[in-house]
Amino acid sequence: MNPSIQEHVNEPADPAVPDAAPTLAAELAAPTVSRAYRCQCGRPVFLRNSECLACHTPLGYVIDRLGVVPLAPAEGEGALPDTFTVFGDPHGATYRRCANLMTPAACNWMVAQPREGEAIPADTQGLAPGYCLACSVTRTIPDLSVEANGELWRKLEMPKRRLISQLLALGLPVVSRHADPVHGLAFDFLSNMPGAPHVMTGHEHGLITLNAEEAEDAVRERIRAEMHEPYRTLLGHFRHEIGHYYWDLLVLPTRWIDDYRVLFGDERADYGAALQQHYEQGPPPDWAQRFVSSYASMHPWEDWAETWAHYLHMADTADTAMSFGIDASNVELQSDLFTAADLWQPDHPDAAKFLDFINGWVLLTSMLNELSRSMGQPDYYPFVLPRAAVGKLQFIHGVVTAQRSGTAPTMVTAGDVAEAATEAAEPAQGQTQSQSQGDVAQS
Numbered sequence: 001m002n003p004s005i006q007e008h009v010n011e012p013a014d015p016a017v018p019d020a021a022p023t024l025a026a027e028l029a030a031p032t033v034s035r036a037y038r039c040q041c042g043r044p045v046f047l048r049n050s051e052c053l054a055c056h057t058p059l060g061y062v063i064d065r066l067g068v069v070p071l072a073p074a075e076g077e078g079a080l081p082d083t084f085t086v087f088g089d090p091h092g093a094t095y096r097r098c099a100n101l102m103t104p105a106a107c108n109w110m111v112a113q114p115r116e117g118e119a120i121p122a123d124t125q126g127l128a129p130g131y132c133l134a135c136s137v138t139r140t141i142p143d144l145s146v147e148a149n150g151e152l153w154r155k156l157e158m159p160k161r162r163l164i165s166q167l168l169a170l171g172l173p174v175v176s177r178h179a180d181p182v183h184g185l186a187f188d189f190l191s192n193m194p195g196a197p198h199v200m201t202g203h204e205h206g207l208i209t210l211n212a213e214e215a216e217d218a219v220r221e222r223i224r225a226e227m228h229e230p231y232r233t234l235l236g237h238f239r240h241e242i243g244h245y246y247w248d249l250l251v252l253p254t255r256w257i258d259d260y261r262v263l264f265g266d267e268r269a270d271y272g273a274a275l276q277q278h279y280e281q282g283p284p285p286d287w288a289q290r291f292v293s294s295y296a297s298m299h300p301w302e303d304w305a306e307t308w309a310h311y312l313h314m315a316d317t318a319d320t321a322m323s324f325g326i327d328a329s330n331v332e333l334q335s336d337l338f339t340a341a342d343l344w345q346p347d348h349p350d351a352a353k354f355l356d357f358i359n360g361w362v363l364l365t366s367m368l369n370e371l372s373r374s375m376g377q378p379d380y381y382p383f384v385l386p387r388a389a390v391g392k393l394q395f396i397h398g399v400v401t402a403q404r405s406g407t408a409p410t411m412v413t414a415g416d417v418a419e420a421a422t423e424a425a426e427p428a429q430g431q432t433q434s435q436s437q438g439d440v441a442q443s
Contacts, residue, residue, distance in 0.1 A: 032315055033066045033169035036323035040070040040087045047165065048158060050101060050108035060110040061161070062086065062095060063133065066169050068108070071095070078115030099130035104150035105141075105157040109134050126179025134164045136176040140188040142212045149191070155215040156189050159235035163242065166316050171404030172246065177206070185245060201237055203244040210237060229295075230382035236309060243308030244301065250399055251304075263344065263392050264307075265300035274299040290388045304396075307389060311396045314361050321364055328363040337362060344391035345398075354394055361385075 037045045039052040039059065045068055049059050058071040070087035074080070074094045083094045094115055100107035109132035114120060128136040138157070142149035167174050177184035188209045190199045199211040214220050214234060224232035251260050261267070275298060283294040291297045296306035321328075337359040340346040348354075365381035372380040 032319050033166075034323045035067075035316075035320040037068040047162060048106075048108065050106070057087065058084065060084065060095065060097065060108050061132075061165065062110050063168060064093065064112075066165070071110075074115075078117055080113060080116065083113050084110070098132035098135055100132075100135045100157075104144070104154045105135065106154055107132060107135055107157065107161070109161065126176050126184075128176070128178055133174060133176065134161045136178060137164070137174070137185045137187055138189070139177070139186040139207070140190065142189055142191055146191075149212070152212045152215040153189065156210065156212065156234060159233070160187065160238055162235060162316075163238045163312075166312060167242070169319075170315070170400055172400065173249070173403070183249065185242075201241070203241040205248070206245055208238070208241045208245065210234075210241075230293075236313075239309035239312040240305045242312075243305035246308065246399075247301070247304050250403060256399055259395065260304070261300070263395055264303045267300040267304075269299065271299055271301065288384065289386050292383065292385065292389045292392075303392070307392045308396055310383075310385075310389075311393055311400070314357075314393075318357070318361060318364065326364070326367075328360070328367040331363045331366050338387060338390050342387045342390040344394040348394075351394075354397060358385075358390055358393070 035047070037047070037049075039045050039055060039057050041052060041055040041057065043052060043054040045052055045059055047061070047068060049068060051058055052070065059068050060071050061068050065086065071084040072087045072090065074083040074085050075090060079094060080096075083096050085092050085094055094113050095110035096113040098107040098109045098111055111127065111132050126136070127133060135157075138160070142153050142156075144150055144153070164174055175184045177186045184206055186207050188207060189212045190209060191212045192199050199209065199213075201210050201214065202208075214223070214237065220232055220234075251257055278295075278298040283291075283297040287294050287297040291303060291306070292310045293306045296303040338355060340351060340355060343351055343355065345351060362385065368380040372378065
């Protein structure tokens with residue numbers, strides 16, 4: 001029997017996760033995770049902040065709290081120098097800054113650092129020495145001897161950290177190659193070199209490669225216009241490519257694959273031939289009635305990745321809007337909303353909640369588009385979500401919530417991964433224009 005949302009979606013979240021946020025399946029009316037953070041002084045702070053601009057309290061992203069929190073120097077027995085506790089919790093867990101705080105990456109994530117005599121906590125296992133989880137999955141960075149590359153690296157890391165924080169909130173496995181050299185995640189940020197093959201953004205067996213030049217706004221906009229794309233962002237690239245990774249991890253080797261092939265098509269169709277046909281002949285005339293984007297019509301793999309990215313767009317934007325109290329319930333639409341007939345599983349017990357989420361998204365984006373127009377800007381959401389895509393989104397929702405309700409992958413200890421970490425950190429041949437993560441100068 002093939003898996004379904006019914007089999008998985010109502011299972012409880014892992015009780016071992018501290019302050020676990022409600023699942024989308026359990027409570028679509030509430031955020032998966034709050035994006036509205038506050039300093040101890042009451043001022044709002046944001047995902048990128050490492051210090052409150054009002055009172056100068058240090059801030060950091062703490063995975064246990066799934067957000068940016070105010071910090072206080074760790075004190076008391078066993079406290080190590082340059083470590084912190086969450087403000088107001090002096091006897092709680094202690095943390096240190098990621099080594100990339102003072103690099104152009106400007107990482108504000110924290111790494112669990114036990115007091116003297118305490119055991120190494122699980123969330124330090126499988127990390128590159130000195131780095132947080134978000135930085136540990138970056139294998140290759142742009143060559144910092146090139147002056148402009150520092151800014152490009154910063155622009156790449158900021159959306160990647162947002163991606164990782166969302167994946168953690170959704171309960172998806174985020175495992176570095178230091179912990180799992182076979183199935184672990186890694187990012188290479190590469191630049192085009194004279195006489196070398198053009199760097200192509202893509203995914204292969206957990207390695208996500210991104211052309212660092214895409215961090216240049218003008219370059220990215222030129223490519224978007226040339227490709228006749230309505231939307232092209234670094235965060236969109238990350239969400240698309242991570243979709244390929246999770247398809248390999250969560251769909252292909254599982255019973256989900258049969259239902260996937262019914263909804264998205266048979267991925268065993270020749271990918272090279274499909275790609276050539278797409279660029280020579282363009283998408284089918286009716287693509288807008290069946291896919292979230294024209295590129296999604298190219299092959300079932302790309303349909304999955306584009307729809308997956310769309311799901312992450314929707315979930316994070318809805319979380320952010322609801323975190324800040326944005327209400328789009330009074331928006332009037334010229335078109336009809338979606339109905340249960342548009343769902344993959346209209347009889348599922350949580351189908352009505354998911355349908356409310358989808359229709360709430362339509363209302364929200366209608367309001368956001370009007371706000372963009374009021375500033376003379378292009379539409380915030382330049383898409384028209386077809387009815388056929390709603391069933392695919394419900395399927396992805398089922399895959400995500402099934403994973404969220406399960407047990408997180410077991411990581412090996414830091415001592416166990418030393419040899420694997422050294423091997424995994426080595427950039428591929430021909431990447432001499434870049435640096436491995438461990439070569440970043442420290443302050």
